Amino acid sequence: MSGAALGLEIVFVFFLALLILHRYGDFKKQHRLVIVATLLAWYLCFLIVFILPLDVSTTIYNRCKQATNSSPLENGSLTGSYSAASPLTGKHPCFKPWSYIPDGIMPIFWRVVYWTSQFLTWILLPFMQSYARSGGFSITGKIKTALIENAIYYGTYLLIFGAFLIYVAVNPNLHLEWNQLQTIGIAAANTWGLFLLVLLLGYGLVEIPRSHWNGAKRGYLLMKTYFKAAKLMTEKADAEENLEDIMEEVRKVNESIKYNHPLRKCVDTILKKCPTEYQEKMGRNMDDYEDFDEKHNTYPSEKSLVKLHKQVIYSVQRHRRTQVQWRILLEQAFYLEDVAKNETSATHQFVHTFQPQEPENRFIQYFYSPTVEWYWECLLRPWFYRILAVVLAIFSVIVVWSECTFFSTKPVLSLFAVFIQLAERTYNYIYIEIACFLSIFFLSICVYSTVFRIRVFNYYYLASHHQTDAYSLLFSGMLFCRLTPPLCLNFLGLTHMDSTISHQDTQPTAYTSIMGSMKVLSFIADGFYIYYPMLVVILCIATYFSLGTRCLNLLGFQQFMGDNDMTSDLVDEGKELIRREKRKRQRQEEGENRRREWKERYGNSREDSTRNRNVHTDPKESNYSETSTNRLSKYTRSNNRTERDRIELLQDAEPLDFNAETFTDDPLESDSGRYQPGGRYLSMSRSKIFDDV
Numbered sequence: 001m002s003g004a005a006l007g008l009e010i011v012f013v014f015f016l017a018l019l020i021l022h023r024y025g026d027f028k029k030q031h032r033l034v035i036v037a038t039l040l041a042w043y044l045c046f047l048i049v050f051i052l053p054l055d056v057s058t059t060i061y062n063r064c065k066q067a068t069n070s071s072p073l074e075n076g077s078l079t080g081s082y083s084a085a086s087p088l089t090g091k092h093p094c095f096k097p098w099s100y101i102p103d104g105i106m107p108i109f110w111r112v113v114y115w116t117s118q119f120l121t122w123i124l125l126p127f128m129q130s131y132a133r134s135g136g137f138s139i140t141g142k143i144k145t146a147l148i149e150n151a152i153y154y155g156t157y158l159l160i161f162g163a164f165l166i167y168v169a170v171n172p173n174l175h176l177e178w179n180q181l182q183t184i185g186i187a188a189a190n191t192w193g194l195f196l197l198v199l200l201l202g203y204g205l206v207e208i209p210r211s212h213w214n215g216a217k218r219g220y221l222l223m224k225t226y227f228k229a230a231k232l233m234t235e236k237a238d239a240e241e242n243l244e245d246i247m248e249e250v251r252k253v254n255e256s257i258k259y260n261h262p263l264r265k266c267v268d269t270i271l272k273k274c275p276t277e278y279q280e281k282m283g284r285n286m287d288d289y290e291d292f293d294e295k296h297n298t299y300p301s302e303k304s305l306v307k308l309h310k311q312v313i314y315s316v317q318r319h320r321r322t323q324v325q326w327r328i329l330l331e332q333a334f335y336l337e338d339v340a341k342n343e344t345s346a347t348h349q350f351v352h353t354f355q356p357q358e359p360e361n362r363f364i365q366y367f368y369s370p371t372v373e374w375y376w377e378c379l380l381r382p383w384f385y386r387i388l389a390v391v392l393a394i395f396s397v398i399v400v401w402s403e404c405t406f407f408s409t410k411p412v413l414s415l416f417a418v419f420i421q422l423a424e425r426t427y428n429y430i431y432i433e434i435a436c437f438l439s440i441f442f443l444s445i446c447v448y449s450t451v452f453r454i455r456v457f458n459y460y461y462l463a464s465h466h467q468t469d470a471y472s473l474l475f476s477g478m479l480f481c482r483l484t485p486p487l488c489l490n491f492l493g494l495t496h497m498d499s500t501i502s503h504q505d506t507q508p509t510a511y512t513s514i515m516g517s518m519k520v521l522s523f524i525a526d527g528f529y530i531y532y533p534m535l536v537v538i539l540c541i542a543t544y545f546s547l548g549t550r551c552l553n554l555l556g557f558q559q560f561m562g563d564n565d566m567t568s569d570l571v572d573e574g575k576e577l578i579r580r581e582k583r584k585r586q587r588q589e590e591g592e593n594r595r596r597e598w599k600e601r602y603g604n605s606r607e608d609s610t611r612n613r614n615v616h617t618d619p620k621e622s623n624y625s626e627t628s629t630n631r632l633s634k635y636t637r638s639n640n641r642t643e644r645d646r647i648e649l650l651q652d653a654e655p656l657d658f659n660a661e662t663f664t665d666d667p668l669e670s671d672s673g674r675y676q677p678g679g680r681y682l683s684m685s686r687s688k689i690f691d692d693v
Contacts, residue, residue: 005099006109009050017043025473026466034470037120037128041477044117045484049444052488052511053436055106056420056497057097057429059509064094064427066507097429106510114485114514118189121481122157125474126150132470135310137266137302145306186515191528193486197447198532200483202539203548204446205396207453210544213389216382218343222336226574227560227567229329233577236322243319246311247278253300253308254282266305273312275319321467328465333578343378350374354585395442399494400540403533406494407501417496440491447487451479489515490533501530 021039130146214220250270257267271279300308334353342350350373398415405413412418416439423431455461460472492498492512499508542548546561553559553566561567 003101003105005054006051006101006105009054010047013046013050014043017046021473022466023464024462024466024468026468030470030473031132034128034132034473037125038473038477041117041120041125041481044113044120045480047113048117048484048488048511049440050437051109052440052491052509053433054099054101055110055509055511056436056492056495057099057432058101058106059497059507060424060427060432061094061097061100061429062103063507068094095427097427097433099429099433107513110511110514117481117484121478122189125478125481126153129471129474129478132474133310133313135306135308135313137269137306137309141306183515189482190486190489190515193482193484194490194529194532196479197483197486197490198536199539200447200450201399201443202536203543204450205399205536206540206543208446208449209389209392209396212385212392216385216389218336218340218382222333222340223562223571224560225329225333225336226571226578229333229574229577230570231558231574232322232326232329233574236326239315239319239322243275243315246308246315247274247282249308250274250278250312251282253305256299261299263299263302263305266302266309270305270309270312273309273316275316317469321461321463321469324465324467325463330578330581334582337578339377342374345374345378348374350377353582354589392442396446396540399443399446400537402494403490403536406496406533407530409496409501409504412496414494414496416491416494420495420497436491436495439494440488443487443491444484447483448480451476451483489529493529 017039021035021042025035025038027035127146127150130149131142134142134145136142136145254267254271257263271282274282338351338353345351349370351370402414402416406417408414412421416435419435420432423435452462460475462468462472462476488511489498492509493501497509498512499506500512549559549561553561553564558566558570
């Protein structure tokens with residue numbers, strides 16, 4: 001099986017990265033280059049995590065062979081430095097591991113993976129970020145914008161590197177070769193990554209076990225869902241308002257620039273990015289070019305159209321994301337409320353308020369019966385989350401202890417190093433690979449999950465269900481490529497597989513061999529790499545007491561905190577929103593059931609005749625429809641609207657129930673209000689949306 005394990009993991013990791021990317025990205029709508037670049041970045045980072053345990057087991061076997069062939073036996077044991085690290089005797093001869101990788105393969109493999117990921121994170125992905133966010137109408141225009149935006153970014157690195165080269169050339173005592181310059185560049189990149197790594201790791205080591213522990217508290221989850229509903233409704237209303245404002249600007253531009261104007265192609269490109277309903281309302285301005293006087297018309301410049309194009313792309317993406325997230329959050333809230341109601345059920349049968357969609361797999365539908373669902377959701381799942389939280393908390397304690405003691409070689413205090421050295425004595429390669437994989441996998445989960453959770457306003461936000469924009473996908477690929485190499489070096493230091501940490505003259509792993517000798521920068525190798533990870537203790541304490549959350553809450557960023565008045569107000573508001581949405585859906589289902597019964601009883605012909613009789617007769621409803629029609633008229637040409645078209649539009653509209661407390665998803669309905677606790681209503685208009693913040 002020489003090299004078979006490597007090939008299998010290469011294929012497995014590719015499909016794993018593809019599956020995760022499919023959850024966050026949209027393969028149909030996003031550009032293929034964005035998908036390919038993000039997939040390649042994630043794939044290379046996941047490869048490093050999955051292949052590194054094989055490199056460790058192969059290195060231990062090579063050390064055994066080297067010690068056996070080069071070190072003579074004295075007093076029944078090997079002399080030299082290797083005997084201290086792994087006391088090999090004749091009782092445990094060297095044997096090849098099942099996942100052995102032939103010599104010469106791993107160094108080439110690591111060079112390709114490492115340098116490709118570094119090229120992506122420092123050169124290609126930043127350029128593609130600016131290209132994807134650009135509002136240019138041509139490839140040349142987007143490239144020009146991307147180069148200008150990255151000029152400062154690239155210029156800073158060139159300035160630092162140029163100053164360093166000048167210093168080396170002037171100082172006669174320094175004679176650096178190419179390998180040493182390469183090592184310095186790698187050390188600089190790893191130092192930057194380690195600085196960010198410790199920040200994310202300190203958060204994940206505490207938050208992951210705590211989130212699973214809180215996952216067993218149904219009341220806590222339900223209150224947090226209400227809180228998210230209130231915040232998301234505000235964001236959703238703001239996104240709708242912003243989209244309507246942008247569409248108004250597009251409408252004005254569409255009316256001012258006629259069909260044969262030189263900038264008309266740019267306007268058509270902008271219209272294609274607008275939602276379908278707005279495209280149908282605005283249409284294309286086909287007025288005669290000679291019917292207007294150019295002297296009296298102020299046309300927008302191409303630069304302003306580029307800016308408008310960029311705003312349209314951003315506003316449409318944000319609006320679509322909030323709409324999808326709102327529907328998903330409603331389903332979660334309804335399900336958590338169902339769990340809370342079914343916990344006291346005497347029949348042990350899980351009953352849903354709304355009929356769930358039937359699973360495509362008949363096998364799952366047969367075995368996951370209402371009884372099984374009740375025992376899992378109401379009885380077993382809380383205990384499963386508690387046990388998992390305890391296990392993860394133990395892992396976190398081991399990581400924190402090892403991060404603070406891994407520099408000690410005599411005695412060995414790092415628990416990761418102790419476990420690996422115990423397995424190295426008997427050359428139990430399967431145990432070594434499992435221990436290495438679980439360790440580095442847990443570290444990766446703590447770091448990567450934080451990358452998926454953090455949100456930098458609305459510019460960087462990884463949203464599931466295919467709602468992540470191109471900019472955020474590329475930015476996540478950059479973070480992964482910058483965090484993974486220092487993460488793996490930190491793991492090798494925890495296990496004392498890095499000779500820089502163990503201070504022993506042994507064969508290094510193939511991964512550390514491509515990094516070069518970090519002794520070129522001794523203050524980084526012997527100082528920053530060893531003592532900086534100890535700060536993870538301070539970060540874990542700050543995360544445990546939620547200091548970051550409290551600071552954000554003081555700055556005005558609303559966070560979920562149980563002992564806060566603002567939190568309780570938002571929870572009450574979210575509870576009311578969920579209750580209103582539930583009543584709205586119940587009325588919809590009742591209406592569908594009545595229509596279905598009517599159709600089964602009288603047939604399609606009677607249904608058509610009945611629909612024609614359901615015309616608005618209430619004066620209030622008629623006036624409301626008149627207002628809505630007048631508002632919609634600004635998106636169409638007034639000279640083509642007739643009284644007959646208006647009447648037909650009103651006849652096709654469905655009856656409106658003004659006694660119902662519902663929300664409208666139509667971005668044109670800007671007069672609707674949002675209920676607040678205590679009988680207050682929050683207007684969706686831009687001037688009032690943040691009055692209570």
